Amino acid sequence: MTLPHPTPEYPTDEGTQMSDPVVLAPVDQAKAELWHRWIGLWSGDVPFDERFAVGDGIIAPDLTCHLAHYEMPESHLINSPGAVVRWIDVWHSYFSESKMVTAVGPFVSEHYVMGRWSFRGVWKGGKPRGATAPAGSEVAIEGHDILRLDENGLIAEYWVGDNLLDMYGQLGAIKRLVTS
Amino acid sequence: MSIVVEEAPTGSRNTALWHRWIDLWNGDFAVADAIVAPKLLCHLPTFGRTTEPEGVDSPAALVRWIEDWHSNFLELTTTTSLGPFVNDGYIVGRRRFTGRWKGGEPDGADAPAGTGVDFVGIDILRIDADGLITEYWVGDNLIDMYCGLGAISEPVRARA
Numbered sequence: 001m002t003l004p005h006p007t008p009e010y011p012t013d014e015g016t017q018m019s020d021p022v023v024l025a026p027v028d029q030a031k032a033e034l035w036h037r038w039i040g041l042w043s044g045d046v047p048f049d050e051r052f053a054v055g056d057g058i059i060a061p062d063l064t065c066h067l068a069h070y071e072m073p074e075s076h077l078i079n080s081p082g083a084v085v086r087w088i089d090v091w092h093s094y095f096s097e098s099k100m101v102t103a104v105g106p107f108v109s110e111h112y113v114m115g116r117w118s119f120r121g122v123w124k125g126g127k128p129r130g131a132t133a134p135a136g137s138e139v140a141i142e143g144h145d146i147l148r149l150d151e152n153g154l155i156a157e158y159w160v161g162d163n164l165l166d167m168y169g170q171l172g173a174i175k176r177l178v179t180s
Numbered sequence: 181m182s183i184v185v186e187e188a189p190t191g192s193r194n195t196a197l198w199h200r201w202i203d204l205w206n207g208d209f210a211v212a213d214a215i216v217a218p219k220l221l222c223h224l225p226t227f228g229r230t231t232e233p234e235g236v237d238s239p240a241a242l243v244r245w246i247e248d249w250h251s252n253f254l255e256l257t258t259t260t261s262l263g264p265f266v267n268d269g270y271i272v273g274r275r276r277f278t279g280r281w282k283g284g285e286p287d288g289a290d291a292p293a294g295t296g297v298d299f300v301g302i303d304i305l306r307i308d309a310d311g312l313i314t315e316y317w318v319g320d321n322l323i324d325m326y327c328g329l330g331a332i333s334e335p336v337r338a339r340a
Contacts, residue, residue, distance in 0.1 A: 028184055069299075071336055107270065131333075142223070142319065144304060144319030146265075159300075159302070161300060165322040175286070
């Protein structure tokens, strides 16, 4: 999965200046590292035969998810590291190339880590089912994840807010009023 | 790069700012000049929320945009569902929109007027040295609204 990733059009390092620079404590560094492993899993950067081990290393055995109600798995089914990895496998099956990077953040607090990601992919089929764009079309979406960590530093709860609708628009799966 | 935030500290300026931001989304437009910087940079989705995405660059433009959004709904309510997470420079929070769709956008929807809308999104706000919102990133489960209103071709329907 080697799609070259363009520079995000929004400022990150240069544009999101902190009014007070923060020196991270080691525990916060660990949370930031966990975020980057999470994004790497979604990106497809993890070697294929290591993805379940990576999932086990960052996700709690008993996971709670808060996903969109449509076009995503039912939240209660994504309840373990293995379920997350298999869901990511399905997501990757729609793309011949894909890449996800951190766009803003990560932000870390006592119990949470969160941030904005940017996904780029070359779509090859599957969802959205009603797409009119051809295979090979490029897709670009952004989204925000909030992750709650348990006492072992593993992801125990996951909230998503993402611009998945943009992918549907880019692939011609949004209905339009026909006026002519 | 990583940024340390606190979990909704009481008494924090930016916790209060978040709640005024939610008030703004609930139609308290008079608050805009007090919480939004004169120069605002927005990172909005391409589809579903905008009529003039490049134009949301000031408190007045933001108010026009939110008014336009409200015009599609009855009883539109925004509530905080997680957070806010704050430090001096940023606010992150999850919020929920509920209401009833009146018609209009999305123009290809086949749901009847009055259909309920309920979806969540996560906002990231950057706060300038004057304590004003100067940059806004949206991550929004608009897919739920579009599918719920029948504006997506061949959706995978939500199950109870």
